[in-house]
Amino acid sequence: MLERVLVRCATSYVSRMVPEVVFVLGAPGAGKGTQCAYISREFGFEHLSAGDLLREERQRPGSEYGEMIEAKIREGQIVPVEVTCSLLHRAMMRSGKNRFLIDGFPRNQDNLEGWTRAMSDKTKLLFVLFFECSQELCVDRCLERGAAGSGRSDDNLDSLRKRFDTYLKDTMPIIDHYQGCVRPLSLFYSDASADRVEEKSLVPRSLAHSAQTERDESCFFERATGVHLFIRGYHIKKT
Numbered sequence: 354m355l356e357r358v359l360v361r362c363a364t365s366y367v368s369r370m371v372p373e374v375v376f377v378l379g380a381p382g383a384g385k386g387t388q389c390a391y392i393s394r395e396f397g398f399e400h401l402s403a404g405d406l407l408r409e410e411r412q413r414p415g416s417e418y419g420e421m422i423e424a425k426i427r428e429g430q431i432v433p434v435e436v437t438c439s440l441l442h443r444a445m446m447r448s449g450k451n452r453f454l455i456d457g458f459p460r461n462q463d464n465l466e467g468w469t470r471a472m473s474d475k476t477k478l479l480f481v482l483f484f485e486c487s488q489e490l491c492v493d494r495c496l497e498r499g500a501a502g503s504g505r506s507d508d509n510l511d512s513l514r515k516r517f518d519t520y521l522k523d524t525m526p527i528i529d530h531y532q533g534c535v536r537p538l539s540l541f542y543s544d545a546s547a548d549r550v551e552e553k554s555l556v557p558r559s560l561a562h563s564a565q566t567e568r569d570e571s572c573f574f575e576r577a578t579g580v581h582l583f584i585r586g587y588h589i590k591k592t
């Protein structure tokens with residue numbers, strides 16, 4: 354009896370120690386980084402942007418991947434998962450935290466399979482957040498960000514066209530994959546002003562169709578209320 358109790362306690366302790374992960378997906382400029390900053394402030398998640406980690410690695414003197422990363426970013430293509438996954442893993446280890454928002458990953462089938470191989474039994478995927486926003490608005494936001502001095506080599510029309518091609522061809526199937534999983538994917542519209550985001554639950558139907566229909570209804574909640582309520586539904590406490 355005592356042995357069984359001890360095993361149960363140990364199992365529960367170990368499962369609490371497994372790092373918890375939330376994937377955050379959406380088109381370029383949909384507002385993933387903006388919303389992640391809010392969620393990490395409110396709920397104490399460590400925000401890891403795969404794109405930021407790749408840009409840092411590109412800048413690191415002596416990086417063997419620097420040139421390849423720069424070429425992929427400018428062309429809106431996806432860096433091989435071994436590189437991205439090891440950067441994410443290292444950042445997780447260094448943070449000393451146990452709960453992570455992984456922003457802009459997984460972006461294609463290679464990312465999904467690589468993460469599953471290397472990380473799925475070392476982490477627990479809590480849920481997936483998907484921020485929907487019209488392509489026109491996303492492009493405007495990225496161009497404005499470029500004009501305001503982001504210094505990003507892909508905040509220009511030529512790269513944005515390629516980034517959107519990759520998003521539609523490679524990332525949307527990953528979003529569809531999560532929509533079809535037991536694990537919930539939650540959809541938020543971030544077309545409104547930066548501090549307002551509306552949640553819509555996804556039902557299994559065409560994302561493109563649901564996005565358009567729902568957008569037409571538009572009534573926006575207070576400051577990211579949808580995200581807030583959704584995450585609280587997982588019993589994640591406000592920090």
Ligand SMILES: Nc1ncnc2c1ncn2[C@@H]1O[C@H](COP(=O)(O)OP(=O)(O)OP(=O)(O)O)[C@@H](O)[C@H]1O
Nearest residue numbers: 380381382383384385386387494498543545546547
């Ligand atoms: N709801 C919003 N209303 C107006 N501007 C916004 C909104 N959300 C984000 N922005 C602005 O749009 C730009 C892109 O936002 P953000 O960086 O959060 O998007 P992202 O999805 O992380 O982009 P990327 O994938 O290109 O890194 C930023 O300049 C940000 O300040």
Ligand SMILES: O=c1ccn([C@@H]2O[C@H](COP(=O)(O)O)[C@@H](O)[C@H]2O)c(=O)[nH]1
Nearest residue numbers: 403404425426429430431432437457458
């Ligand atoms: O998992 C990833 C994430 C990003 N990239 C490359 O970086 C750019 C910019 O990413 P943002 O999320 O918009 O910051 C993206 O277009 C890819 O080229 C990647 O390869 N893998």
